[in-house]
Amino acid sequence: MSTAGGIIRALNSGVKHLAIRRFTLRYPEQKLKFVGDGFQFNPETGVGIAGLRGRHILYHEHCTGCQLCSVACEGIAEAIGMVKVNETWKQNKKAIMPQIDYGKCVFCGLCVDACPFYALYMTNDYELSSFTKSALIYTPAQLAIKPRISQDVEIKIDDRGAAHG
Amino acid sequence: MATQLPPGIRLETVDDRIMTLNVGPQHPGSGHMRLIIKVDGDYIVSCDPDPGYVHRGEEKMAEYRNYIQNIPHLERPVIHDSSNILYPYCLAVEELLGIEVPERAKYIRVIAAELNRCIYILYWLAIYGIFLGHSTMFMWPAGDRELFIDLLEAMSGARVTHAYLVPGGVRNDLPANFEERCLRQVDYLEKRLKEYLAVFYKNPILISRTEGTGILSRTDAIRLGTTGSVLRASGVNFDIRKKEPYDVYENLDFETVVMKEGDSYARSYVPYLEMFESCRIIRDAIRKMPKSGSVRTKLKPNPKGGNDEVYKRVESGRGALGYYIVSNNRPEPYRVKISVGSFRNLICMPYLLKGELLGNMPAVYWSLNYWPVEADR
Numbered sequence: 001m002s003t004a005g006g007i008i009r010a011l012n013s014g015v016k017h018l019a020i021r022r023f024t025l026r027y028p029e030q031k032l033k034f035v036g037d038g039f040q041f042n043p044e045t046g047v048g049i050a051g052l053r054g055r056h057i058l059y060h061e062h063c064t065g066c067q068l069c070s071v072a073c074e075g076i077a078e079a080i081g082m083v084k085v086n087e088t089w090k091q092n093k094k095a096i097m098p099q100i101d102y103g104k105c106v107f108c109g110l111c112v113d114a115c116p117f118y119a120l121y122m123t124n125d126y127e128l129s130s131f132t133k134s135a136l137i138y139t140p141a142q143l144a145i146k147p148r149i150s151q152d153v154e155i156k157i158d159d160r161g162a163a164h165g
Numbered sequence: 166m167a168t169q170l171p172p173g174i175r176l177e178t179v180d181d182r183i184m185t186l187n188v189g190p191q192h193p194g195s196g197h198m199r200l201i202i203k204v205d206g207d208y209i210v211s212c213d214p215d216p217g218y219v220h221r222g223e224e225k226m227a228e229y230r231n232y233i234q235n236i237p238h239l240e241r242p243v244i245h246d247s248s249n250i251l252y253p254y255c256l257a258v259e260e261l262l263g264i265e266v267p268e269r270a271k272y273i274r275v276i277a278a279e280l281n282r283c284i285y286i287l288y289w290l291a292i293y294g295i296f297l298g299h300s301t302m303f304m305w306p307a308g309d310r311e312l313f314i315d316l317l318e319a320m321s322g323a324r325v326t327h328a329y330l331v332p333g334g335v336r337n338d339l340p341a342n343f344e345e346r347c348l349r350q351v352d353y354l355e356k357r358l359k360e361y362l363a364v365f366y367k368n369p370i371l372i373s374r375t376e377g378t379g380i381l382s383r384t385d386a387i388r389l390g391t392t393g394s395v396l397r398a399s400g401v402n403f404d405i406r407k408k409e410p411y412d413v414y415e416n417l418d419f420e421t422v423v424m425k426e427g428d429s430y431a432r433s434y435v436p437y438l439e440m441f442e443s444c445r446i447i448r449d450a451i452r453k454m455p456k457s458g459s460v461r462t463k464l465k466p467n468p469k470g471g472n473d474e475v476y477k478r479v480e481s482g483r484g485a486l487g488y489y490i491v492s493n494n495r496p497e498p499y500r501v502k503i504s505v506g507s508f509r510n511l512i513c514m515p516y517l518l519k520g521e522l523l524g525n526m527p528a529v530y531w532s533l534n535y536w537p538v539e540a541d542r
Contacts, residue, residue, distance in 0.1 A: 006369040013363040014301055023308050032315070035340040039322045047461045048337030053322035075230040076237050108237040108328040113336070122322070155315065157353050162312065 021163040030164060031151040038123040039109050053109045054126040056100055058143035060087060062119035065096040072114035079104035080111060085140050091117075097140035102128050124149050179203075183210060188526070190218045196292075197537040200514075200530070204523055212518040212526075214511055220541040227501035231467055232258050235498075236328050242505070242539040244325045246285040248277040248317075249481035250539070251330045253488040256411055256477040258332035261470040261492055264462050270334030271412040272454035276347070277320060277329055278479075279443040279450070283354070284313045285482035286436045289534060293433055294365065296527040297374060302365045309357050312350045319343060334461035344451050351444045358440060366434060375429035379517035379529035382427060389513045393484020393506045394435040394534050399427035405480040417449045429525075432532035436482075467496040483507050483534050507540040 025032060036051035065082065073080040082096040089095075098111075098120065112120055125147035130136055153164050170176065179185070182205050189199035199215040223242060227235050239254055240247035252274065259266060266274075287306040294302025314324050319340050321329035329336050365371055381391070386399035396403055404421040406414045422438040424431040470492030478487030484506025491500040510533045517529050 003369040006367060006372075009363045010365075010368045010370075013360055023311075025311075035319045039337070045338070045459070046463055047334075047459075050320060050337045050340040050343075051322055052318065072234075075234045106237055106326070107323060108326075109322065109336070110233065110237070110328070155312065155350075157349055162353055 020161045023162055023164065025153065025164040030153040032164070033151045033154050034124050038121060039112055040121045041112055041115070041118055043118060048109070048113065051122065052124045052126065053107045053122045054124050055102070055122070055128055055138070055147065056111075056143055057121050057123050057146060058098065058140055059119045059121075060085075060089065060097065060140065060144055062117045063089075063092055063097050063140075064117055064119075065092045065094045066116070067096070068114045068116060069098050069111035069120055072111050076108060076110060077104045077106045079106075083140065098143070099140060100138050100143060102136040102138060103133055123147050124151060180205075182206075186523075189215075196535075197541075200526075202518070202523070202526070207522055207524070209518045209521050209523055209526065212515045214514050216508075216511065216537060216540050218541065219538045223542045224501050224503060227498060229497060231496040232262070232332055232470070232498070233464070235501075236331060237326070239503075240326055240328060242503075242542055243285070243481075243483075243536055245288050246281050246482045246536075247325065247327050248274070248281040248330055249285070249479060250486060251328075252278055252411075252479045252481075253477045253486055254490075255330045255332045256479070257475045257488045257490045258470075260475045260477065261473055261490060262332065262464070262468050264333045264464065266334050266412075266462060267459040268413075269455045269458040270460040270462075272450050273320075273335050273339060273460060274330055275413055275417070275450050276447055276454075277317065277327070277335070279446045280313050280317055280320075280347075281327075282482045283440050283443050284310050284317070286440050287313075289436065289482070289531075289536075290361075290433075293531045296531050297371065299365060299368075299371065302361070305357070305361065305364075309354060312354060316343075316347055316350060319346070331461065333464050334459075336461070338460050347451060348448065351447050355441065355444050358437070361437065366437065372430065374525065375433060375528050375532070376426075378429045378521055378525045379432075379532065380426075380428045381432075381513055381517060383425075385513070385516065386427065389516065390509050391484075391513055392509045393480070393482075394439065395432055395510045395513070396484070397422060398424050398431040398435045400425040405478055405485055409478070411477070411479055413450070413453075414446075416453060417446050419446050419449070429528045429532040432534070436534060469494055469496055470498065478504070481506060483536055483539065484509065503542055505539045505542065506534075507536045510535055511540055 034052040038051040039053045040049040042049050067082055070080045070082055079101045080098045083099045085095050085097050156163055183203050186202045197219045201213040203210040226238055240251050243250050287310040291303045291306040318324050321327035381399050383400045386396050402421055402423045407421055419442045422435050424435055474491040476489045478485050487504040489502040490498050493499040
């Protein structure tokens with residue numbers, strides 16, 4: 001293969017891409033669709049359900065304040081602390097629930113594996129940026145809110161290449 | 166007048182012709198490490214790699230956490246090859262605790278490891294491309310990598326640092342329709358990889374820069390203890406997936422890629438060809454995988470390993486990656502030693518760079534498939 005021929009072939013294979021749709025996801029306008037409603041735990045099989053490991057969701061009606069999520073997080077990120085809540089649940093006599101510091105959380109999801117009452121799951125919400133460190137600490141009341149998700153873009157692969165949306 | 170020097174410090178007599186260059190640690194071409202290079206004009210006289218700038222004490226940290234809590238931090242050294250760096254840990258802990266892994270979980274782990282190997286190699290290829298001044302080769306692999314990241318995100322729930330492999334299997338079962346989606350994207354990647362040939366590997370500019378530079382002979386490669394793609398590019402047929410098959414690799418159909426040349430070009434071409442083999446493994450594993458069944462053997466809370474020691478190794482994106490774990494009847498391991506391919510491949514750098522042009526330094530350096538963070542642990 002001659003040098004000039006090789007360079008022309010290299011340029012040619014790059015030039016072909018001018019006609020192909022671009023692959024890049026235009027992020028704030030487009031958001032990628034994920035499988036399921038986040039990482040959850042299936043009590044029947046004893047393993048997790050596939051999904052994005054984003055912000056947690058806490059079901060106050062299931063949480064007993066057993067602190068196992070906090071124990072699981074010890075030595076990993078130490079992001080979960082137990083705080084008093086002004087709610088009365090008959091399964092939660094101590095009235096303590098997890099509070100998660102997303103400045104420390106590494107989103108490993110081992111707290112979801114640890115929760116024996118299926119009170120702590122993860123959701124598809126991953127946009128948690130804030131201007132202050134204190135706003136990253138989510139109280140049990142904030143964790144109970146179901147996130148609003150508008151993620152609908154999927155990868156399309158055809159003969160002309162791959163593209164988003 | 167000879168002055169008394171403090172102990173441990175000695176003066177070096179240097180020829181006027183020789184100049185010492187510090188490449189790194191903040192230089193983008195060195196990647197978290199320093200290369201002390203002595204040049205005579207444009208030719209390198211000696212090279213002394215100085216790693217250790219990103220040492221995090223992973224091995225010591227592992228002594229204070231139990232076998233499950235160790236998972237998130239042990240995958241940090243190579244975040245885009247995190248399944249492969251956890252793989253030997255899981256195999257070792259399984260042997261230590263005497264856990265049986267379900268058949269389906271073994272196949273899922275192989276698929277995750279091979280997808281991760283492709284992600285690592287594409288990322289490495291992107292860096293290799295940009296350091297040789299080829300910005301198309303930075304953009305293309307970095308974009309195509311996204312497809313496999315999406316696959317692993319669907320499997321595990323995280324783009325990088327998956328924490329997907331655990332002692333006893335995997336964290337969760339595959340999502341619905343994963344097999345079709347995986348096969349479609351693997352086919353697409355193979356098609357794209359073939360386009361890399363004309364633009365990069367058969368490009369005369371790349372060939373002229375890398376062919377014949379930094380030649381590592383077969384005997385030197387064995388003597389210096391290199392591993393992974395560096396060893397295979399020097400003509401040694403050694404792949405742990407073939408020689409000491411773990412999990413289900415003995416049932417799967419793939420070949421070891423070996424090249425004889427031992428130069429920078431061969432060292433950069435072997436990982437590229439290995440991506441095709443990884444695609445073959447993924448297809449074969451999806452075909453042979455049991456369609457349903459358990460994927461995780463439940464561990465007892467705070468499992469204790471006996472008075473025992475175990476060594477397990479796998480083939481990662483950078484070569485042999487082994488874990489040596491000693492336990493002493495406690496929930497935490499007594500000692501964890503991680504043996505990584507990056508550090509083994511670093512040792513041949515002074516030999517390869519001697520007599521090379523300074524401009525060829527990035528071509529030789531990044532062809533070693535070296536990841537500084539992993540080498541420092």
